[in-house]
Amino acid sequence: MTETLTLRTELEEDRFSRFRLIPWWDQAKIQSARVLVIGAGALGNEILKNLALLGFLNIVIVDLDSIETSNLSRSVLFRASDVGSAKADAAARGYGNLLPEATVLPLAANVMQDCGLGLFAWADLIIAGLDNREARLWINRAAWKVGRPWIDGAIEGINGVARVFLPNQPPCYECTLGETDWAILNRRMSCNLLLHEAQPQGRVPTTPTISSVIAGIxxxxxxxxxxxxxxxxxxxxxxxxxxxxxxxxxxxENPDCMSHASLENIVELxxxxxxxxLAELMRRGQEHLGVSETVIEFSRDIIWRLRCPRCGAIDDLFAPVGSVDFNRGRCLACSPDSAEPQMRIVDLLTGYRGEPELAGRTLDQLGLPLFDVFTVRSNDSEVNYLIAGDAAEVLGPLVREKEFAV
Structure with missing residues (x-):
């Protein structure tokens, strides 16, 4: 009898017992959920702290930046010894300290250039704490494509906003953008799609108190x-x-919104x-669709090469749009000492249309991230291939088989 009472007490007073007093609460659902957290700064720290305290066990953290001393006043998971470390790595360590049984994967990466759509398809929920519109727009489009909800947050000073965007339920984030937003976005790119000097990130004035408020919501x-x-x-x-x-x-809702495009019929390879x-993938798509004329569409545009119209020099790049600096476009082959060197022409790839010089190139030689989705399209049908063979390399301990399709 005493053993039964002791067991009952232990069950009632475990770490999450107070949550279970909420009538609709399902702790098992929380523990099995997979969460993609994008941004590990002030907002991201508070988001992660809350997720850990609630008991979320499967977490991927994406952040490109390193920790500066000024981050320590607004980031509960960082310590002075973390200065200079990747935010994603330090945040993952902090999460593990709060919830040791969790599996947390840090990715020191640019979400727009380095993360394939498979990562978004892996997640049940996406939550972001970012300080720029460009990344939000990309997340919005990626989440809509694979049918995943995402929760956005933004803070400045002691003000902030939190919002929720559900798949296939407009309005979405892009629907909220106005003329000023698009003007800011367009300033990031030159007319030939090379990146102007990046604006410094992480310089938005904020306090830990507003981070707590918005991340809590x-x-x-x-x-x-x-x-x-x-x-x-x-x-x-x-x-x-x-x-x-x-x-x-x-x-x-904006009826002309470019984000409202879902990927149907996803097949895992x-x-x-x-x-x-590319040639093999096109052949498979043609067999799958039962047609002989198809094209392959990429998940994002690629800068194939830079061509100088003056000297004819060609520089193969295979890099995502947004990753190549404007100064890289200047031709130094024909005018190395010129104050105004010749600007080269950008050859863009949005997909593959049977070009012989690209046919033998493997998918990892295109400048696209691993674990991505490729669309093979005919005039009236399409099939979307998720390269699931990359999952183990990208997700490591979080990988599970046959679970990514929408």
């Missing part, structure tokens, strides 16, 4: 999405810290990107 919305409860879908929760006023704003050529 974001994670609460994530829990509600997971449990099928009403959320801020297509809406934004706006918090004004000076007077502590808040309100919910309703966004409007067991090979890795190094084992399949």
């Amino acid at each position: 974001q994670v609460q919305e994530l829990v509600k999405v997971l449990h099928g409860l009403p959320t801020l879908a297509g809406k934004g929760y706006v918090f004004e810290g000076l007077q502590h006023t808040s309100y919910v704003t309703q966004y409007t 067991g090979e890795s990107s190094s084992e399949i050529t």
